[in-house]
Amino acid sequence: MKKPLLAVKDIVQITGITSRTLHYYDRIDLFKPTHLTEKGYRLYDRSSLEKLQTILFLKELDFSLKEIADILKLTRQEQKQLLKKQSQTLLSKKQRLETIMVALEEYVSGKDISHLEIFNSSSVVPLKEQYANEARFIYGETEAYKVFNETLDKLSPDEKEERFQSMEEVFKQIASCVDPHPSSDEVQRLIEEWKKNLMQFMPCDTELLACIADTYKFDARFNNYFNQYGNENLADFLHSAIMHHISQS
Structure with a gap:
């Protein structure tokens, strides 16, 4: 037929x-x-x-x-070999997509972009490395930044994480202060603790502290970072608190 x-x-x-x-x-x-x-x-x-x-x-x-x-011009055996390679390519894309989905869910749920594990498998420099490059570009010639880098190099990954978590804990406490005035004893005690944490990495004179305070206030990324602690005005508040501390030094 x-x-x-x-x-x-x-x-x-x-x-x-x-x-x-x-x-x-x-x-x-x-x-x-x-x-x-x-x-x-x-x-x-x-x-x-x-x-x-x-x-x-x-x-x-x-x-x-x-x-x-x-x-389509290849033999069946040649096609199979090529498809095996494509399988690995698709697996890498799948893993990459899963990473992106996790980062998206974390960002939507309120996690700051600086904490997202993103760009780690792409041509774009990972965020943490971007921040390090930016700091090197702005502060690389200062003595404080050189000391900061030397201190970081001596720390193990666990020690670095512990110190950064300690800094975050201070921010959380400041965000939940009962007396919200920047000059209050409670807030200034925490600012002093924040400063001590900084000094574990580098020497901090009043000029550097003022520079950091301005960065907290005027850099939108820090505003977004501090928002995760539930206080939308925390960046401005920290700026005022740090500047008060400087004025009393």
Whole structure:
């Protein structure tokens, strides 16, 4: 029995792709019709469906149409070897996507962008490294920054994390102060503790403290960072508290 020929509308109904896609595949010589009628209508034999399904499968695997055209010219064994490599590529993309989804959920839930594990597997420099590069660019020539770097180099990862957590704890306490005035004894005691934490990394004169206070207030990233402690005015508050401490020094 002669195999029936399929019209474009039949291919569309069977596969779900559009007629425009079929026409485009024909135009770029990726998937051409088996026959053309006298009126120019495209017809396909049923065996050509396997080729089309292979094309659609490869497209789902993230290959470009040009790559698919080249793959179809390979032997079955060569195709298998190439697809094994693609499997590893897709696995890396999956892991990358999972990292992005975790970071997105954390950001939406209120976590500051500086704490997100993002850009670690891309050409973009990770955020923590970006901040370090920025600080090096701005403060790299100062003695305090040199001491800060030397101190960090001597610390283990656990020691660094412990010291940064100690600083964060101070911010949390300041955000939850009962007496919210920047000059109050409670707030100034915590500012003194904040300063002691800083001095574990570098010497802090009044000029540097004022510079840090200004950074807290005027850098939007620090505003966003402090918002995670539940006090939208914490950056301004810290600026006032630090400046009061300086004035009393």
